Amino acid sequence: MNALLAAVAIGIAFGWTLERAGLGSAPKLAGQFYFTDLTVFKVMFSAIVTAMLGAFWLARLGILDLSRVYVPETYLLPQLAGGLLFGVGFVIAGLCPGTSCVAAATGRGDGAMVMLGMFSGVLATGLAFAPLRRFYESTARGSLTLPDLLHVNYGVIVFAIVAMALIAFQFAERLEKRA
C-alpha cells in the first residue's frame, strides 16, 4: 500500500516536472529532432546525471543497496527494433508516453490522441504476442551495466558520464543559439 502511495506521489511529481520543463508541448519536443530546441535532451540528460550521482553517492554512503535496484535485461535485437519504432512514433506524434500523459492532463487534444494510440498499440502487441514471442525473447544478454561491460569502476563511469553531459550541454546551447 505504501509502495502504491509512493508511486502516486512520484508519478505526480514526475508529471509536474515534465510540464514545468515545457515537455507537454509537441512542437517543443519535435524541435529536438530539428536541432532547434534541445530541451528534451537537456532535461533527460540532467535527470540521468542527477539519478546517477544520487545512486552512486547514496550507495557509497551505505544508504542505498544497489543490489536491490532492478537492472532491466538486455535483448539486443528486439530492443533495437523497439527503440526504432519508438523513435519513429516520437517524431510523428511529437510526444513520448510520459509527455503524452502530461499533454493530455493539461487539456491538449494531441496528447489525448497519442495516449489513445499508445494504449491501442499495447493492446495490439498483447493480442499479437504469440507470433512475436520468438523474436521478443531472442538475443538475450541478461542484465548489463557499463562497469560490468567495460571492466572499470563505477566511479570512472560516473565521472565519464558527468563530463560527457557537461560538454554536451555546452554544445547543445551553442546549437540552440545558432538556430
Added chain:
Amino acid sequence: MIRRALAIAAATLGVLALIASIRHPEPPQDGEGTQVTRSRPEPRDVNAVSAAAANLEILQPRSAGLRMTISAVELAEWIRDRKPNLRIIDLRSEAAFDEYHLPRAERFDSLASAQLKPDETIVLVSGAATNRDVYVLRGGVRAWIDEVMNPTITADAPPDARAAYERASIVSRYFGGVPRIVDNLPATRVNAAAVRRRGC
C-alpha cells in the same frame, strides 16, 4: 547562475566519484578485475517461509486430506484460471506481506481467524496446518518468485525441462514475470524487491 552552480556541483560530485573509486575500489567479483559485486541477497522473510513450509512437512504426521502440496506454477495456473473457491492464506508477518505477496493472497495471523468455509480450497503460503484439506505451497514465496516470476532455462536444456519452462512462461507473463533463456543458470536468486512490476 543556478545552472552554473548545478554544473559545478555535478562536476564536483563526478570528480569525487572518480577519486573515491580509485582510492577505495569496490570488492572485485570472481577475479574479474574491479567490479562492483552484484550479488542479490536473499530476503530473510522469504527464506523463513520456505523453512516454515519445510518444517510443516517434517513436523506434521501424514493424515487424510492434510498437507497436499502444490507447486508454484500449478498455483499460478489456478489463480489465473480463477479456480472457484480458491483462497490463498498467507500467515507471515505484516511487514513480510507488505514487502511481497502472491496475487489474491490474504494475510491472517492464524488460520482460525481466516474463517474458512467447508467448500473452499485453501493454499497455505506458510505457517501451521489444520485437520482439513489444505495445500501447502511447495517452497513458499521463494518458489513463487523463482518459478513463476523468474523462470529461467538454458538454451541447451532437455525437452522435458523446456516443456516445464514453456508452461511456467505462460503463467509468468500473466503475472508480469520475466521468463528468460540464459547462457548459465544464475547462481544467486532474484530477491522480492526485484520482481515488482516496473515500467518507464
